[in-house]
Amino acid sequence: MNNNRPYAIGLDIGGTNITGAIIRNTGEILEKISIDTNPETIADEVLERVYMMIDELMAKSEIPIDEVAGIGVATAGVIDSKENVIVFANNLDWQNVQIGRLLGDRFALPIKLTNDANAAAIAEWVWGGGKAYQNMIYITVSTGIGAGIISNGRLITGCDDSAGEFGHITINADGPLCVCGNKGCVERYASGTAIADRVQNQLKAEPHRKTFFGYENERVVTSKIVEEAADQGDELALNAFKEAGFYLGIGITNLINLFNPEVIILGGGVMKAQRFILPAIQETINERGISALTKRVQLSISSLDQDGGVLGGAGLFFMDQPSLTNNTVDHG
Ligand SMILES: [Zn+2]
Structure with a gap:
């Protein structure tokens, strides 16, 4: 349903920084913002700042929300991608953070969640050296x-x-x-x-x-x-x-x-x-x-390294589009 929407938001939640970016389905990063995580503050406070960051990304990029396929979150720790819950992130001291529900309620967009290593793999697969x-x-x-x-x-x-x-x-x-x-x-x-x-x-x-x-x-x-x-x-x-x-x-x-x-x-x-x-x-x-x-x-x-998290988060929405990923190309 959102498959024809050409943009997605990638969110990379780490223990030191949280980076958000709005990304075109070609892998182009239109806007990117990083904030300090301040992991000693509670999850609700961190998320408040994440909401503001996403608002800012949308405003700066001037992309209408109905062209955004969703928000893809990459994070370290144990996750449940079916329920979109961060079960445990020891670098953040987060437990059972219902990030999918919280972001979904706030932005009325589909939310996807993956761990940071998988996000980097997806980024490489959709747009990088694994394309x-x-x-x-x-x-x-x-x-x-x-x-x-x-x-x-x-x-x-x-x-x-x-x-x-x-x-x-x-x-x-x-x-x-x-x-x-x-x-x-x-x-x-x-x-x-x-x-x-x-x-x-x-x-x-x-x-x-x-x-x-x-x-x-x-x-x-x-x-x-x-x-x-x-x-x-x-x-x-x-x-x-x-x-x-x-x-x-x-x-x-x-x-x-x-x-x-x-x-x-x-x-x-x-x-x-x-x-x-x-x-x-x-x-x-x-x-x-x-x-x-x-x-x-x-x-x-x-070659994506620094941006692997945000690209991989956004890439969750573009993985199934062979025209973009060219996964059918035969490398012989
Ligand atoms: Zn070990």
Whole structure:
């Protein structure tokens, strides 16, 4: 019914920022606004500011409301996409927020909800590097690791919208304990946090080693600082990325064997250091994967990253339009 409406609003609710955008069905962002989340305030207050933001987007863009297909929300945490409820978002301290009903009542528009990794996957699939592919996987490597999986032209959600927890598959049976309760998760080896921890631990173990990080080991190491060090040719930093790439490669090989994708798109802050990580990922996949499956997989880096959440939210309204997504194109 709303399928012919050429615009949608994408809303990306994160622990630090909330970003809203009005987006044309071509993927063009007409207006975009970001506000601080202030997660310490209650959900009702945060939502009041979100309503104002949407009003402002509509006013600035001058798009009539009857040309808007709906509002698509991307958020971290546990969601129920059938009831449009944010069940639990620990970065916001939100529980059972009926975001679909609240936004629906306020704007009289259809509302859709997805998690942030799936939103980024949808954005890639509808408008980005996954366009025209029926089988693609988007992986975000940031402080944590997650994935969104499109298989045979459908987003795999699982029964509770929780599929794609790629960061929490085991790659080392006796590995370190993870926050999820499992051991040896991909996230413990290849996330930004893991990369920084590895370097920090090595600095502690070898306090007199001469490195980019100097002898001052009190300095808090982040994956961004590790990237700067790698740029200077620092061996610790280069090895940290290489190791992360190796473990990511093992995890990705598992995904390739399971889903037989055509393309894997990597995004998230850590992938800004792609020049240091990607070769190790590719090498590991080549070494370990089933060659019939691995040789046709294309690895690429997301070009949408910052806007993945809002684009994916809006993309929920345009996923089923083959004329826009060109999913029937044969890439041979
Ligand atoms: Zn885990």
